Structures are given as structure tokens and as C-alpha cells.
Amino acid sequence: MSVGDVGRSDAIGSAGSERHYAEVMASILLDGVTVERVGVVVLRAMTLAIENGEFFVLIGPSGSGKTSVLRTVAGLDTPVSGDVLFDGDIVTGVEPAGRDVAMVFQDNTLLPFRSVRENISFPLEIQHVERSEIEQRVLAQTRAMAIDRFLDRTPGHLAAGHQQLVQTARALVRRPSVFLLDEPLSRMDSANRRTMRAEISLLQRGYGVTTLYATNDQEEAMVLADRIGVVDEGLLRQVGTPDEIYRRPADVFVAGFIGSPSMCLLPGHLSGSEVLITAGSLPVPPQTHKGPVTVGVRAHDWEVVHTAGLPGVVTSIENHGDHVFADVSLGDDPIVMRFDDEYPTAGDPFEIWPRRFHLFDPSGRAFAHFN
Numbered sequence: 001m002s003v004g005d006v007g008r009s010d011a012i013g014s015a016g017s018e019r020h021y022a023e024v025m026a027s028i029l030l031d032g033v034t035v036e037r038v039g040v041v042v043l044r045a046m047t048l049a050i051e052n053g054e055f056f057v058l059i060g061p062s063g064s065g066k067t068s069v070l071r072t073v074a075g076l077d078t079p080v081s082g083d084v085l086f087d088g089d090i091v092t093g094v095e096p097a098g099r100d101v102a103m104v105f106q107d108n109t110l111l112p113f114r115s116v117r118e119n120i121s122f123p124l125e126i127q128h129v130e131r132s133e134i135e136q137r138v139l140a141q142t143r144a145m146a147i148d149r150f151l152d153r154t155p156g157h158l159a160a161g162h163q164q165l166v167q168t169a170r171a172l173v174r175r176p177s178v179f180l181l182d183e184p185l186s187r188m189d190s191a192n193r194r195t196m197r198a199e200i201s202l203l204q205r206g207y208g209v210t211t212l213y214a215t216n217d218q219e220e221a222m223v224l225a226d227r228i229g230v231v232d233e234g235l236l237r238q239v240g241t242p243d244e245i246y247r248r249p250a251d252v253f254v255a256g257f258i259g260s261p262s263m264c265l266l267p268g269h270l271s272g273s274e275v276l277i278t279a280g281s282l283p284v285p286p287q288t289h290k291g292p293v294t295v296g297v298r299a300h301d302w303e304v305v306h307t308a309g310l311p312g313v314v315t316s317i318e319n320h321g322d323h324v325f326a327d328v329s330l331g332d333d334p335i336v337m338r339f340d341d342e343y344p345t346a347g348d349p350f351e352i353w354p355r356r357f358h359l360f361d362p363s364g365r366a367f368a369h370f371n
Contacts, residue, residue, distance in 0.1 A: 025210045026086040026100070026177040027052045028073060033082035035068055035234075042068040044234040045082065052087075053208045055201070059221040060231035061257070066214035069231070070180045073212060074101050086178070102171035103180040108163050108187075110155040110170075116142070117151040120170045127174075141173045145203065161192040168200065172207065179204070181213045185220065193217075197224055218258055222246070230254050247371070252364040255296045261325060263358075264335040266295040275359065279310040279331030282357065289359075289367055296358040296366075299325060300338040309351025312337075314344045328352070 028050040035043040043065050050056045058066040071077040072084060075096035083092045091099055102123075110119050117138060124134045142148040147165050155163050164184055171179060181200070185193045201224050204211050215221055221228050222242045230237040230245065230253075238250035249255035255263040266277050270293045274281045277295060310330060318325040323340045330352070337352065344350070359368040 025053050025208060027088075028178065028210065028212065029083075029085040029088075030069070030072065031083045031085060033072060033079045033084065035072055035077050036080050037068070037077065042077075042234050043072065043079075046234070046236050047082075048229060048236055048239070050210060050212060053210055055204050055211045055213065055224060055226045056229065057221040057225035057227075058212065058214045058229050058231055059216065059218060059258075061216060064216075064231045065234040066216075066231050067182050068234070070103065070182050070212060070214055073178065074103050074180055075099050099178070100176050101178040101180060102174050102176035104164075104167050104171050104182065104184050106183040106186050108155065108160075108167070110163060110166060112155055115152050115154055116147070116158070116166050119155065119166060120173055123170060123174050137173050141169045144206075145169050145199070159192075160187045161196055164188070164196060165199070168203070172203070172209075176209065179209045179211045181211065183215050184213075185215075185217075193220070200224065218260065230257065232257075248366070248369050249296070249358065250366055252294055252296070252360050252366075255358065255360070255366070259298055261299050261336050263296045263298050264333075265360075266297070266330075266333045266335070268293045268295045268359075270359065277310075277331065278333055279312070282354070284359075284368070284370065287359075287368060289361060292362050294360040294364070296360060297335070297354045298356070299336045301354055301356040302328075302335065302337045302352050303355055305351050305353045307351070309353045312350060312352050314346050314348045314350075316346055317344070319343075 030046050030048040033043055033046045034041065046069070058069055060066050068077060072079060075094060079092060083090050085091065086099070111122065114122070120138045120141065121134045124137065139148065142151060145165055145168070147162060147169065150158060150162060155166065158166065168184070185196050188196060197220055213224060225242055227239060227241055228245050229239045232253050238245060238254045245254065245258055249258060252265060256265060268275045268277045270287055270290055273286050274283050275293060275295055282295070312328045312330045314326050315329050316327045323338055324343045326337045326339060326344055328335050328337050356371045358366055360366050
């Protein structure tokens with residue numbers, strides 16, 4: 001059985017998981033939550049609503065506060081102000097054991113001298129579930145995740161990816177109402193990460209459990225999320241679908257953090273119906289804002305034109321096989337362009353133009369997107 005059978009297999013059905021998760025999954029609300037750790041503010045008056053059954057991904061650089069959000073939802077960190085609510089009920093003062101939350105950590109937390117079977121059954125034993133039901137649920141869960149062949153092995157005899165699946169099975173076998181994952185794929189190589197995120201996505205879609213997933217890998221976020229929350233220095237910068245976050249960034253931080261390579265950010269000056277940059281001017285509809293702005297253009301949104309473009313010169317090339325990224329000198333500004341055919345060479349001059357671009361005010365907030 002493959003993990004792709006989740007949601008339609010007899011094994012899943014025998015555990016009653018699809019129907020059960022539909023009954024118990026919870027909405028989550030962080031209402032103005034501020035969290036301090038050792039006198040340092042790690043979350044700043046954060047308000048975030050996550051819907052029943054949603055796969056919500058938090059993304060941001062290391063130390064941005066992603067893990068603190070998960071710990072606060074789990075009850076491991078207590079807010080100094082604000083509240084956490086599940087399905088409209090305040091759980092701020094409820095101990096972790098009383099929140100019906102399962103969490104998968106970044107590091108391996110499996111018990112090394114227990115078998116896979118014993119690791120997965122451990123939380124059910126603590127809950128004093130009947131032995132026959134434990135055996136049924138462990139077998140159903142491991143079959144659904146295609147790891148039942150490892151039941152009698154110890155974690156040390158498993159690859160990192162399979163260890164992560166065992167940790168995930170141990171969390172899901174509890175049938176929680178909220179599922180939290182803290183950078184669960186960080187210990188894997190790129191090939192295994194791709195496979196594992198597909199399996200996690202299938203599991204979450206099959207079970208429908210409300211899921212909050214933290215990562216600093218934007219590819220994971222874009223592939224997995226129903227919605228994304230971008231976090232920086234304990235602040236929630238933007239919440240939206242992957243497409244909204246990518247195409248309409250709320251500020252220069254989101255614009256620079258989401259996308260590979262980062263969005264080109266150029267200093268400019270908005271005057272009347274044009275934006276002046278060092279290489280020339282870009283016409284825009286009349287704007288109420290006037291004065292200094294930042295112009296944002298993604299690498300694939302520049303195109304070569306034959307007349308009336310902005311003058312650029314290629315300074316270097318980075319070959320990615322099916323495409324190249326070219327570093328280009330555009331007036332006094334360095335930019336990056338993507339080429340999918342007719343690759344340029346260093347020193348080539350040409351004229352270019354942005355198909356799409358974004359304008360940000362001096363505070364860094366976006367106020368116009370031109371597509």
C-alpha cells in the first residue's frame with residue numbers, strides 16, 4: 001500500500017480516521033498574542049486565524065518566531081498578553097496535555113531502545129487505550145504510511161526520512177484535533193524532502209486534520225500550504241494563499257524573502273505618472289503617492305525588447321541547465337534576469353523591460369502592483 005491510498009484504504013477506514021478527524025478538527029485563533037522568552041519578545045501582538053482542516057504554513061528566517069507560534073499553540077509557551085482559542089474557546093491557561101495537540105519536532109525524538117511499534121503506541125499507552133485498540137490503530141496507521149514493514153526495527157536502523165515518518169505516525173495515531181510540524185524535513189537531502197512533503201500533503205488531505213507547519217524552505221511552503229503566513233522578528237508580515245504571497249507581496253521583506261532568486265529591489269522616484277530609476281523611467285497610472293519609492297521586479301518578469309527599453313549589460317551568467325540567471329547592470333543598479341532560451345553571454349548589451357513590477361513606499365509597504 002502506498003501513502004497515496006490515504007483516505008480511501010480499508011486500513012485508514014478501520015481506524016475510523018477520516019470520519020473521526022472531520023468530527024474533532026479545530027480552528028485556531030491567536031488573538032493579540034505576545035510571548036517573551038528569557039526577557040526577549042519572540043511574538044509581538046500576533047493575531048492569526050487558522051480554519052478547521054486547513055494546512056497553514058508559517059515561513060520566515062531562523063529566529064523569526066515560527067517555532068514560538070507552534071509552542072504557544074501547543075501550550076509549551078504562555079503568552080504575557082493575548083489569548084489562544086480553539087473553536088472559539090480560550091485555551092490560554094490549559095496545559096499541553098489538555099489541548100488535544102500532536103507535535104512533530106525538527107529533531108529526532110524517538111525513543112532509541114524501543115521498536116517502531118512501541119514508539120508509535122507509546123502515546124496511546126499513556127492514554128490507557130485498550131491493548132487491542134492500540135494494536136489495531138498502530139497497524140492501520142503504519143499501513144497507511146507504508147512503514148508497517150519497519151514495526152519491529154529500532155529507530156537507529158531507519159533512514160532519516162523513515163524516522164520522520166515514524167514520528168509523524170506517532171503523532172497522528174493519537175487522532176489529535178490539531179497537528180503541529182516544526183521543520184520536520186530539515187534533516188533530509190533534497191530528493192527525500194521532495195518525496196516526504198508529497199507524503200505529508202497526502203496524509204493531511206486524507207485526514208483533514210487542522211495542520212500548522214513551520215519551515216524556512218519557501219518551496220515547501222508554496223507546495224504544501226492552503227495559506228501561508230510570513231513571519232519576521234515575531235511579526236506576522238503577510239497572510240495569504242501561495243499565489244497571493246508570491247504575486248502581491250505586502251512589503252519589501254516578503255518581496256525579498258519569497259522567490260528564488262529574490263525580487264530585484266531598485267530605488268526610484270514617483271512623479272506624476274512615471275517612476276524614475278537610474279536607467280530610465282517606467283510609465284504608471286497616476287498615483288496619490290509621490291516621492292521616493294522602491295521598485296520590485298522578479299527575475300522572470302524582465303524581458304528583452306528591441307526598441308524603447310532600458311539599457312542593460314550582462315555581467316555574469318549562472319547556468320541551471322534548462323535556464324540561466326544573468327546578472328545585469330541596469331544603469332547604476334544590479335539586477336537578475338532569467339533566460340529560458342537564447343542564453344546571453346557576459347558583456348552582451350541589450351534593452352529590457354519589466355512585464356510586471358511592484359511599488360513600495362518609504363516604509364516598505366506595497367501600494368501598487370502592475371501586472
